[in-house]
Amino acid sequence: MPAPVTLKSxxxxxxxxxxxxxxxxxxYSDVSPSTRRLILEEAERRGYEPNxxxxxxxxxxxxxxxxxxxxxxxxxxxxxxxQFVAGVGVEAAQAGFDLLLSPQDSSSELEAYRRLMTARRxxxxxxxxxxxxxxxxxxxxxxxxxxxxxGRTDSVAHTAWIDVxxxxxxxxLTSHLLELGHRRIAYITPPGGLMxxxxxxxxxxxxLAESGVAAxxxxxxxxxxxxxxxxxxxxxxxxxxxxxxAIVAGNDLTAIGVMHAVRARGLRVGDDVAVGGYDGIPAxxxxxxxxxxxxxxxxEIGQLAARSLLAIITAQPARDLPVLVRPQLLAxxxxxxxxxxxxxxxxx
Amino acid sequence: MPAPVTLKSxxxxxxxxxxxxxxxxxxYSDVSPSTRRLILEEAERRGYEPNxxxxxxxxxxxxxxxxxxxxxxxxxxxxxxxQFVAGVGVEAAQAGFDLLLSPQDSSSELEAYRRLMTARRxxxxxxxxxxxxxxxxxxxxxxxxxxxxxGRTDSVAHTAWIDVxxxxxxxxLTSHLLELGHRRIAYITPPGGLMxxxxxxxxxxxxLAESGVAAxxxxxxxxxxxxxxxxxxxxxxxxxxxxxxAIVAGNDLTAIGVMHAVRARGLRVGDDVAVGGYDGIPAxxxxxxxxxxxxxxxxEIGQLAARSLLAIITAQPARDLPVLVRPQLLAxxxxxxxxxxxxxxxxx
DNA sequence: CAGGTCATCCAAAACGTTTCGGATTTATGA
DNA sequence: TCATAAATCCGAAACGTTTTGGATGACCTG
Numbered sequence: 220m221p222a223p224v225t226l227k228s229x230x231x232x233x234x235x236x237x238x239x240x241x242x243x244x245x246x247y248s249d250v251s252p253s254t255r256r257l258i259l260e261e262a263e264r265r266g267y268e269p270n271x272x273x274x275x276x277x278x279x280x281x282x283x284x285x286x287x288x289x290x291x292x293x294x295x296x297x298x299x300x301x302q303f304v305a306g307v308g309v310e311a312a313q314a315g316f317d318l319l320l321s322p323q324d325s326s327s328e329l330e331a332y333r334r335l336m337t338a339r340r341x342x343x344x345x346x347x348x349x350x351x352x353x354x355x356x357x358x359x360x361x362x363x364x365x366x367x368x369x370g371r372t373d374s375v376a377h378t379a380w381i382d383v384x385x386x387x388x389x390x391x392l393t394s395h396l397l398e399l400g401h402r403r404i405a406y407i408t409p410p411g412g413l414m415x416x417x418x419x420x421x422x423x424x425x426x427l428a429e430s431g432v433a434a435x436x437x438x439x440x441x442x443x444x445x446x447x448x449x450x451x452x453x454x455x456x457x458x459x460x461x462x463x464x465a466i467v468a469g470n471d472l473t474a475i476g477v478m479h480a481v482r483a484r485g486l487r488v489g490d491d492v493a494v495g496g497y498d499g500i501p502a503x504x505x506x507x508x509x510x511x512x513x514x515x516x517x518x519e520i521g522q523l524a525a526r527s528l529l530a531i532i533t534a535q536p537a538r539d540l541p542v543l544v545r546p547q548l549l550a551x552x553x554x555x556x557x558x559x560x561x562x563x564x565x566x567x
Numbered sequence: 568m569p570a571p572v573t574l575k576s577x578x579x580x581x582x583x584x585x586x587x588x589x590x591x592x593x594x595y596s597d598v599s600p601s602t603r604r605l606i607l608e609e610a611e612r613r614g615y616e617p618n619x620x621x622x623x624x625x626x627x628x629x630x631x632x633x634x635x636x637x638x639x640x641x642x643x644x645x646x647x648x649x650q651f652v653a654g655v656g657v658e659a660a661q662a663g664f665d666l667l668l669s670p671q672d673s674s675s676e677l678e679a680y681r682r683l684m685t686a687r688r689x690x691x692x693x694x695x696x697x698x699x700x701x702x703x704x705x706x707x708x709x710x711x712x713x714x715x716x717x718g719r720t721d722s723v724a725h726t727a728w729i730d731v732x733x734x735x736x737x738x739x740l741t742s743h744l745l746e747l748g749h750r751r752i753a754y755i756t757p758p759g760g761l762m763x764x765x766x767x768x769x770x771x772x773x774x775l776a777e778s779g780v781a782a783x784x785x786x787x788x789x790x791x792x793x794x795x796x797x798x799x800x801x802x803x804x805x806x807x808x809x810x811x812x813a814i815v816a817g818n819d820l821t822a823i824g825v826m827h828a829v830r831a832r833g834l835r836v837g838d839d840v841a842v843g844g845y846d847g848i849p850a851x852x853x854x855x856x857x858x859x860x861x862x863x864x865x866x867e868i869g870q871l872a873a874r875s876l877l878a879i880i881t882a883q884p885a886r887d888l889p890v891l892v893r894p895q896l897l898a899x900x901x902x903x904x905x906x907x908x909x910x911x912x913x914x915x
Numbered sequence: 916c917a918g919g920t921c922a923t924c925c926a927a928a929a930c931g932t933t934t935c936g937g938a939t940t941t942a943t944g945a
Numbered sequence: 946t947c948a949t950a951a952a953t954c955c956g957a958a959a960c961g962t963t964t965t966g967g968a969t970g971a972c973c974t975g
Contacts, residue, residue, distance in 0.1 A: 223685075225961060236925045241963065251923060271686035273961030276620040276930050283667075288656070301649035308636070308670040317688065318668040319631075322656040337572065337616035339931095340665070475853050505823050507855030573931060584955045589933065599953060621931030624960050920973075928965080935958085943950070 224267045233261050244269075284311055284528055285319035285341035287331050297444075297472065298500040299517055300347070303369065306521020307345060314529050316342075329358060336364050343532045345369070345524055349380075350412045367528040367540070369520060370414050379531060381524050381542045385415045388513040388546035389422030389467075392495050395511070395550055396465045397430045401493060405438040405456050405463035407449060407473060416469075419497070423467070444469055449476025457484045457492070465493035465554070471500045471512055478506065478553070493554040499547075508552035515546050572615045581609050592617075623687050632659055632876055633667040633689035635679050645792075645820065646848040647865055648695070651717065654869020655693060662877050664690075677706060684712050691880045693717070693872055697728075698760045715876040715888070717868060718762050727879060729872050729890045733763045736861040736894035737770030737815075740843050743859070743898055744813045745778045749841060753786040753811035755800050755821060764817075767845070771815070792817055797824025798831075805832050805840075813841035813902070819848045822858055826901070841902040847895075856900035863894050 222228070230237045235254065243250045243258040244267075250258075275281055286304060308318045319341055323331040332355065335341045342365065346355060349370030359366045360375050368380045396404055406423050409416040420439070427434050440456070442448040449468050456463055457480060466481075468474035474496030481492045488494050489508045496503060499514030523542065530538045570576070578585045583602065591598045591606040592615075598606075623629050634652060656666045667689055671679040680703065683689050690713065694703060697718030707714045708723050716728045744752055754771050757764040768787070775782050788804070790796040797816050804811055805828060814829075816822035822844030829840045836842050837856050844851060847862030871890065878886045 223961095226963095227961075237962085238925050238927095238964085239923085241961095242924090245963085249923060254923080268681075268685060270961050271682070271688070272620055272624045273930095274963075276624050276932090276960090277962045277964085279620075279930070281620065298646060298649065301646065301652075304668070305670070308668050312670050318670075320652070320656050320666045320668055322653070322660045322666075333614065334616055337614060338619045339571075340619050478853075502850035502853065505826075505850065505855065506853050507857070509855070571931095574933095575931075585932085586934085586955055586957095587953085589931095590954090593933085597953060602953080618931050621960095622933080624930090624962090625932045625934085626960065627933075916975100918974085920971100922971080923969085925968075926966095929963085931960105933959085935956105937954105937956090939952100939954075941950100941952075943948105945946100945948090 223270075224262075224265045225270065229258065229262055229265070229267060232265070233258055279339060281339055281342055282315060283317045283319050283341045284343050284345060284525065284532075285321055285335050286345045286347070287321045287323055287328060287335075288347075298502065299470070299498050302500075302517040303347065303521040303524075306518040306523075307525040308521075310522040310525035311529070314525075316529065329355065332358065332364075336362070343367075343528045345528060349414045350374075351414055351417065352412070353414075365528065365531045367524050367531065369524055371541075372414060378541050379527065381520055381527065381540060381544070382415075383515045383520070383544045383546050385418030385546075386422040386425065388497070388515075388548070389419040390426045391422075391546075391548040392467060392497070392511070392513050393423050393426035394430070395548060396467070396493060396495065396554060397426060397432065399465075399493065399554060401465040402432055403435070403438065403461065403463045404465045404467060405440070406467045407452050407469050407477070408439055408441050409444055409469035411441060419469075438463055442469065442473070444473055446472050446476040446479075449473030450480045451476075453477040453480035454483070457481065457486070463492070465495070467495040467497075469497060471496035471498045471503045471510060474503075474510055474512070474553075475506065478510075487557065489553045489556045495554055499549055503549070504551070506553070508557050511551045511554040512549050513546045514549050516544065520544060571618075572610075572613045573618065577606065577610055577613070577615060580613070581606055626687075628690050628880075629687055630663060631665045631667050631689045632691050632693060632873065632880075633669055633683050634693045634695070635676060635683070636668065636670045636695070646850065647818070647846050647863075650848075650865040651695065651869040651872075654866040654871075655873040656869075658870040658873035659877070662873075664873075664877065676703065680706065680712075684710065691715075691876045693876060697762045698722075699762055699765065700760070701762075713876065713879045715872050715879065717872055719889075720762060727875065727888050729868055729875065729888060729892070730763075731863045731868070731892045731894050733766030733894075734770040734773065736845070736863075736896070737767040738774045739770075739894075739896040740815060740845070740859070740861050741771050741774035742778070743896060744815070744841060744843065744902060745774060745780065747813075747841065747902060749813040750780055751783070751786065751809065751811045752813045752815060753788070753804050754815045755788055755790050755797060755817050755825070757789075757792055757817035759789060767817075786811055790817065790821070792821055794820050794824040794827075797821030798828045799824075801825040801828035802831070805829065805834070811840070813843070815843040815845075817845060819844040819846045819851045819858060819860055822851075822860070822901075823854065826854065826858075835905065837901045837904045843902055847897055851897070852899070854901070856905050859899045859902040860897050861894045862897050864892065868892060 226237045226240050230240045243255045311318045344366040346368035349368050349372045351373045353372045353374050356372050357374050371380050371382050442452045466477050468477050477494050478488050481488050496510045496512035499512045503510040503512045527538050527540050574585045574588050578588045591603045659666045692714040694716035697716050697720045699721045701720045701722050704720050705722050719730050790800045814825050816825050825842050826836050829836050834840050844858045844860035847860045851858040851860045875886050875888050
């Protein structure tokens with residue numbers, strides 16, 4: 220292990236003080252050209268790299284942003300999260316920031332935030348899955364920690380968010396089904412506290428209202444966002460005397476569960492029962508049949524969230540938050556029917 | 568922003584010196600029990616967290632492990648990586664370690680390692696996608712950095728690895744196809760330098776040899792691990808005068824591309840052309856038709872890798888590395904034919 | 916020649932932590 | 946009683962950097 224090259228060793232080698240070496244390298248004007256050249260040469264020759272820690276300790280920055288993932292057990296593999304993280308990571312790397320992942324079950328989540336910030340481990344935070352009354356947002360706002368959330372909230376005035384327009388998204392999907400002639404449309408709504416749940420439900424209702432279709436409360440069921448939850452709920456729906464002709468799931472994972480249930484009842488997805496998802500994960504295109512869903516550009520959202528957070532951290536002029544992104548309806552065979560799937564050409 | 572709680576502020580509050588506060592919190596024996604209690608209480612009350620930077624600068628551990636992801640652009644969303652990261656994250660969190668993600672294109676990868684370690688950002692590293700001659704492993708071994716790799720290497724003596732038995736996996740899949748009567752089996756092999764490429768190819772060849780089938784070099788084509796690469800390569804294969812009856816892809820993503828190509832040629836996957844993948848990503852089960860693949864327990868591998876790395880970092884008694892995990896063949900409709908898919912019950 | 920302006924340099928403090936070596940007090944043993 | 950050991954505490958240095966507030970001469974101006 221070679222002795223590290225520090226400002227001190229450079230100072231000793233060149234005969235100048237640590238201060239002068241530091242300022243020469245930083246490009247200050249109170250160093251004579253000849254001195255600067257000498258120091259730069261020496262630094263170059265010995266391969267000097269500033270020690271990040273010294274620099275950070277001095278400036279009280281860690282050059283790191285963190286994402287706390289609310290997860291219990293091996294649950295994170297939701298492709299939705301993965302893409303968001305990827306977007307954030309790429310953007311952060313570009314700015315020379317590192318990305319800290321902190322998987323925490325929700326009970327210890329607040330503790331995780333506190334620890335990250337008081338240990339000055341991260342300069343800012345990214346939040347996902349916001350809630351109407353979100354204790355995390357309240358806490359972070361109170362303590363003045365820089366953060367950006369993917370999702371809105373009601374709990375406090377908070378504008379550093381970026382979100383996808385759930386009302387428009389769900390409305391587009393539901394209208395699509397209504398246009399196809401469906402009247403008994405079931406909606407498996409995501410867990411109550413989550414903010415996007417409310418918007419999507421609103422979109423669902425608005426679409427029905429605009430078509431003059433009465434919303435049947437019995438067709439709106441709350442369930443988790445897992446495949447299993449989708450399957451179980453769909454089973455219950457299909458066992459009814461008057462089963463729905465279309466089932467809209469809370470996300471794509473849930474929709475996969477619904478598709479299983481439909482098939483298990485001996486029905487054909489897309490022909491006998493239409494199924495809709497939400498998120499537009501990559502796999503949705505390759506499902507059997509391809510899933511009609513609402514695409515959210517999560518990777519790009521991750522990038523934008525990271526960029527905005529970095530701007531806030533470095534206290535740059537106000538950025539363009541909040542942002543409401545418009546999602547995109549992807550109509551595929553799970554609602555259009557499998558005849559269209561045979562077209563083949565649609566895949567290219 | 569409240570004034571940060573530091574050793575100094577705790578010292579002022581309790582009336583002891585910074586040294587004593589530090590040693591009390593660290594559990595040294597030269598602090599009287601009553602003093603320690605007092606200091607601990609005060610630290611607790613004010614929510615003291617040691618500043619990571621100060622501690623690191625001093626030359627201590629960072630309680631962090633890092634994964635450098637070799638990625639160009641928005642490529643990381645490979646579910647395979649995501650699951651690995653999830654496994655690592657969960658295990659690290661349990662030990663009180665944080666996980667640093669550092670996405671880098673391969674050109675700057677070595678630089679990333681150097682930066683992470685000289686700045687002592689991380690106590691250890693996790694490597695993925697090893698190569699036969701892996702400059703990263705050579706560098707890390709030379710500098711004595713604690714690390715564990717997912718995959719073997721030839722470049723240096725290195726035993727801190729965990730890998731999946733690619734020979735056995737590919738052999739099982741190929742034998743499966745041979746048993747179904749296939750003789751013209753194409754193999755889209757992953758990029759050359761990668762270590763697992765060699766093992767899988769060996770498994771492919773061994774299976775053929777054991778069945779007395781001559782390996783046709785024209786049926787072995789090297790391609791990238793993307794969906795597009797799979798599609799392009801399969802197109803070429805299917806255009807030949809004597810097309811293969813089965814195509815084995817380098818991973819599941821590539822297999823999806825192959826399936827597209829097969830369909831684009833007007834052929835039925837599983838009936839006209841058998842398709843095999845590798846990895847066993849969650850989506851593989853829900854493809855159209857479900858994909859025959861070789862399952863690798865990536866999440867668990869991530870956990871084990873993290874556990875082992877933590878053991879190495881804390882210089883605990885030698886752990887049980889290296890480990891060679893046995894993968895599992897998942898035979899599904901993409902090779903068995905779609906008639907079996909109609910069974911329906913198989914889904915439950 | 917006195918006063919002022921520049922150009923160039925540097926000592927010291929600061930960030931928060933750990934640790935080395937000693938200092939002070941109290942208890943122990945002969 | 947005196948020396949010795951043990952218990953408890955702390956000052957100061959160190960890690961590598963940046964920044965503040967001068968200091969030192971050289972040069973100009975009047």
